[in-house]
Amino acid sequence: MRTENINFSYIKQIEILASKIPGVISLAQAIPSLDTPEIIKKKVIEIISQGKASRYSLSPGLPFLREVIEEKLAGKKMYYDFEKEIIITAGATEALMASLLAILDKGDEAIVFSPSYASYPEMIKVASGKPVLVNLQEENNWQIDLKELEEKISSKTKVILFCNPNNPTGTLFKKDELLKIGGLALKHNLFIISDEAYKEFIYNDEKYFSLAEVNELRKLVIRIFTFSKAYAMTGWRIGFLHSDEEVVKEIIKVHDTLITCAPVVSQYAALFGLELAQREIKEFKKIYRERKELICWQLDQLKDFFSYREPEAAYFIFAKLKNRDNSWQFCLDLLEKAKVALVPGIAFGPNGEGYARINFSASEENIIEAFKRIKTYFNYYEKNS
Structure with missing residues (x-):
């Protein structure tokens, strides 16, 4: 079977195991405790009652949603034609998969960073490509080693794929660094897929920059956004991608084959999010900043067991385990004994x-309880093992 070399995500494995243990607190999968803004839900109920969400949309998505996205992008110096260069997708995952299936031929190489989003290498393999890893180092604040990146480019390289801000490290890749990646893409004629799921959650004063703002790169850059994280809409499965017309006309073939169109009810939810829920996004960011500080404080009480770099963005802390070489075994043990x-x-x-x-x-209540259990785990099980 073609899935023989495809690995099932450790993230999903942990969540499935956790679902079978009563009383578990999960700080694992990136599911926000916050709910979809009320205004979105209210307006979507109206759409459903009016029968507007019962039928397929056009394959690229609702025209008026794409037009709103075009306007929003233009306000951020990204100029794309809603009729020819924007596709509404079933979340970032489908956007990524459709893009990779469109651009990769069998044996093509795709460069990804390590550590980075867990599903990237498997998506590349599903598309018959070969993932090539470029290491990020904590000592370098998880920033990109441009020298190693260029060394990994070969005659078979087709695309550089990354998420910015980076999941899991919470690193924000800076404009100068990104422009150098853009220069490498131009030099070697490579696509760039920029997954920007967490761009709304930046906790320092850095101004967010996307390579999709660079006109010289528009034929090479595929930019992807999901409503899952920014709008607390993980269950709605809705996002979008945009690129140059010549690229999008190839991706739409795969998108149409995979799903026909994104769920129409979710397309309306995305529309109302863009038009009516910007205040809620700012509030979400404030809440996540407070929770980040809470977890940093909790980790500071466990310095014998963890070290960490405070994240600049997203909503994860990537903590180093002291005296632990096997992270999978540690997480299984913590799940079994501490129910975290x-x-x-x-x-x-x-x-x-x-x-x-x-x-x-996760909620503040769950964070506090989870760390109580983690402290008990280290204080008791470590001393008695």
Whole structure:
């Protein structure tokens, strides 16, 4: 079977195991405790009652949603034609998969960073490509080693794929660094897929920058956004991608084959989010900042067991495990004995081994209780093992 070399995500494995243990607190999968803004839900109910969500949309998505996205992008110096260069997708995952299936031929190489989002290498393999890893180092604040990146480019390289801000490290890749990646893409004629799921959650004064703002790169950059995280809409499965017309006309073939169109009810939810829920996004960011500080404080009480770098963005802390070499075994043990779910660092590539990802989009109550259990775990089980 073609799935023989495809690995099932460690993140999903942990969540499935956790679901079978009563009373587990999960700081694992990136599911926000916050709910979809009320205004979105209210307006969607009206749409459903009017019978407007019962039928397929056009394959690229509702025209008026794409037009609103075009306007929003233009306000951020990204100029794309809603009729020819924007596709509404079933979340970022479908956007990524459709893009990779469109651009990769069998044996093509796709460069990804390690640690980075767990599903990237498997998506590349599903598309018959070969993932090539470029290591990010904590000593370098998880920033990109441009020298190693260029060394990994070969005659078979087709695309550089990354998420910015980075999941799991919470790193924000800076404009100068990104422009150098853009320069490499131009030099070697490579696509860039920029997954920007967490761009709304930046906790320092850095101004967010996307390579989709660079006109010289528009034929190479595929930019992807999901409403899942920013709007607390993980269950709605809705996002979008945009690129140059010549690229999008190839991706739409795959998108149409995979899903026909994104769920229409979710397309309306995305529309109302863009038009009516900007205040809520700012409030979400404030809440996540407070929860980040809470987890940092909790980790500071456990310095014998964890070290960490405070994240600049997203809603994860990638904590180094002291005296632990096997992150998967640690997370299984913690789940069994403390009933707390974390994601093992190995999920994010070989360079994530020895770490655990802690999700601070969980509720404050659950964060506090989870760390009580983690402290008990270390105080008791470590001393008695």
